[in-house]
Amino acid sequence: MDMPMKQYSDQNRFLIAVDCIVFGFDGEHLKILLIKRGFEPEKGKWSLMGGFVTPKESLDDAANRILTQLTGLKDVYLEQIQAYGNPMRDPIERTLSVTYFALIDIHKYEAQISDQYHAEWFPLKETPQLIFDHEEMVETAKKKIRYKAALHPVLFELLPKKFTIPQLQNLYEDVYSTQIDNRNFVRKLTATKLLIKLAEKDKSASKKGAFYFKLDKKKYKENFQAFLNFIPNPDKLTSV
Amino acid sequence: MDMPMKQYSDQNRFLIAVDCIVFGFDGEHLKILLIKRGFEPEKGKWSLMGGFVTPKESLDDAANRILTQLTGLKDVYLEQIQAYGNPMRDPIERTLSVTYFALIDIHKYEAQISDQYHAEWFPLKETPQLIFDHEEMVETAKKKIRYKAALHPVLFELLPKKFTIPQLQNLYEDVYSTQIDNRNFVRKLTATKLLIKLAEKDKSASKKGAFYFKLDKKKYKENFQAFLNFIPNPDKLTSV
């Protein structure tokens, strides 16, 4: 071949989409953010927040752009899950979708943007019917967050900067649908040295009040890959 | 909109490729299979085994097809790792690549097919320069296999049906570049009840010989998601 190539001939090209599974925690339950799809096909049906990848942006860029459009938030925790490539997954035209899961502090989420996109939070056990293969994507994302959080301190991304131990424990209990012994939980948590105790207390939830804590960012980054064991008997979590 | 849609207008379409990181174990070292690329650009350079996704196949189908073409093997362990979508990763034309890692019994691999593709096994520490972003892909795959194997009994996929404990231990020691105490290793292994002891011994490697074992397939499938702990202090493995 003498001439420099301009493109690969005889190959097929496809649409590439990004779909985001956005997790939030309202203090009681883990929830995901869904929108009413604004265009055909399946216009008006519940859907993950997604969009097509444009020529000059990477997948991560696309996911961040889409997430910012939906929530108004920037620099949120975002992690690629997997690519879905069934030829028939979109009936209109073959589209590959790369899913991401996002963890956001639900209180930072601005509701007026929600109205613009007709977005709504759904508890994990009460999600409506979704378009295409989005239900499968949500199932996989649920497994992924359970698997990941069993080993790494990723759930902190769902809480405000200041949070209490009971809040954190509620979160773990909801994610794993289990009761955790508070005394053992605190012991394991303390052992990680990930938390810094603040002077202030949250007295909204109890008479005695619970001390606020914040993350030790440095330790958090250093130990993000360390294997934790907050969940008793974490076996048989289904991986992704 | 009155007419049923035929396609999404005003969107861009891209090439989609699949690249496979094929791991094998020769009894001493973990290796990956690389090929000399047979077409421009970068013809003749070392590369992962990859190919473009065709219109009617899923991503998994494409990965299996490509892997069978390279190794002649079917039904091998194959798992999606992640999608790479940097707009400039292929200089000729924007191509999204979805990587898979494959674990094969190196002895089942047929060499004559290797010649056809100019394929070669490389120890992980002696991999040559690779095209595009394939080195980054290999790095990620290495982290992935270490992470996965620290928790799940996936390395058995690299061994023949009959294998000895010393073989298995060599494999773990090479994957984690560490010495493992044999007595503790055997105890943990026995506790999983994953192995069935055979009457036969392998006397090629030592005078006393080492008993062959085989996997208890049923237990293997049941416990695949269980968290193991063959590696002492598995913290600080880098995840993917």
Added chain:
DNA sequence: AATATTAATTGTTGTTTTGACGTTTAATAT
């Protein structure tokens, strides 16, 4: 044929981690 050699196999112990459960303390409501 006895002995040395090699490496697989079986065994022991002290320490650390875990899960289960009891008690005390701080703040508010009566």
Added chain:
DNA sequence: ATATTAAACGTCAAAACAACAATTAATATT
């Protein structure tokens, strides 16, 4: 002042773990 609530602190026995020692089976050497 007292009761109430739940957060915070503490105890203990069992299990898991890492580190280390001894025995055994097969071959090679003399």
